[in-house]
Amino acid sequence: MMELTQEIRSGWCVVTVRGRADAETADDLEAALRAALEANAKVAADFAGLDYISSAGLRAVLQAARAAGERKAEFAVCALSPPARRVFDLSGMHHLLRIESGLPC
Amino acid sequence: MIKLALDGRLGELQRLANEVERFCREQGLDDEVRFDLNLALEELFINALRHGGCLGMEHAAEVRLALEDYGVRVEFRDRGAAFDPASAPPPDPARPGGLGIHLVRSIMQELEYEREGEWNRIGMRRMVKPT
Numbered sequence: 001m002m003e004l005t006q007e008i009r010s011g012w013c014v015v016t017v018r019g020r021a022d023a024e025t026a027d028d029l030e031a032a033l034r035a036a037l038e039a040n041a042k043v044a045a046d047f048a049g050l051d052y053i054s055s056a057g058l059r060a061v062l063q064a065a066r067a068a069g070e071r072k073a074e075f076a077v078c079a080l081s082p083p084a085r086r087v088f089d090l091s092g093m094h095h096l097l098r099i100e101s102g103l104p105c
Numbered sequence: 106m107i108k109l110a111l112d113g114r115l116g117e118l119q120r121l122a123n124e125v126e127r128f129c130r131e132q133g134l135d136d137e138v139r140f141d142l143n144l145a146l147e148e149l150f151i152n153a154l155r156h157g158g159c160l161g162m163e164h165a166a167e168v169r170l171a172l173e174d175y176g177v178r179v180e181f182r183d184r185g186a187a188f189d190p191a192s193a194p195p196p197d198p199a200r201p202g203g204l205g206i207h208l209v210r211s212i213m214q215e216l217e218y219e220r221e222g223e224w225n226r227i228g229m230r231r232m233v234k235p236t
Contacts, residue, residue, distance in 0.1 A: 020119075023118060023151045024115045024119070051140075052143055054148060054151075055204040055208055056147075056151065056205075058204065059204070082137070083137050083141070087144065090207070091204055
């Protein structure tokens with residue numbers, strides 16, 4: 001189960017993700033982030049409410065980051081819990097992403 | 106101990122997560138252990154569905170979890186094509202795939218594999234700090 005919400009704050013489009021980013025929900029996550037990037041120059045994914053992420057969720061985030069690069073948009077991954085942060089670190093993806101401890105706005 | 110049989114479809118992930126959560130709650134295990142057990146089991150299950158030919162198969166996989174002295178003993182079995190995650194090559198950044206198995210090998214200890222008839226059997230342990 002995953003809940004996705006979106007709001008504009010101080011020039012940033014904040015996509016709030018709650019629940020699980022797994023193989024069943026990864027496509028929804030990627031679609032929400034891509035849609036936000038198509039309409040906004042600055043997108044922050046707020047993962048404070050993310051309980052769990054697997055390699056499928058990581059790939060969705062990486063695909064969004066690639067889309068942001070192509071559009072020259074800013075994309076930040078924010079407020080990861082310690083176990084979720086560890087998965088990003090183990091994957092090596094922390095070198096490819098802007099990861100923030102809190103929201104940029 | 107819990108023992109769970111899974112059919113070969115994505116919708117089983119939520120049921121797997123619910124069972125792992127129940128096991129961790131009953132055994133007093135923290136969120137980090139729950140996260141890692143979910144991660145290892147999802148990656149192996151999805152690998153069996155996407156690459157092992159288990160998609161659409163009834164009773165495609167089985168999971169057993171048991172708390173022992175030094176951690177959680179995990180057994181995952183599937184009826185997919187023979188695949189040994191313990192000897193799979195490391196992921197290649199230039200190619201997709203391989204990341205899930207890399208994560209399993211990073212977070213779990215004592216990974217062992219054997220082929221038993223039509224089943225892959227993967228045994229592993231998630232260490233737990235003594236309380």
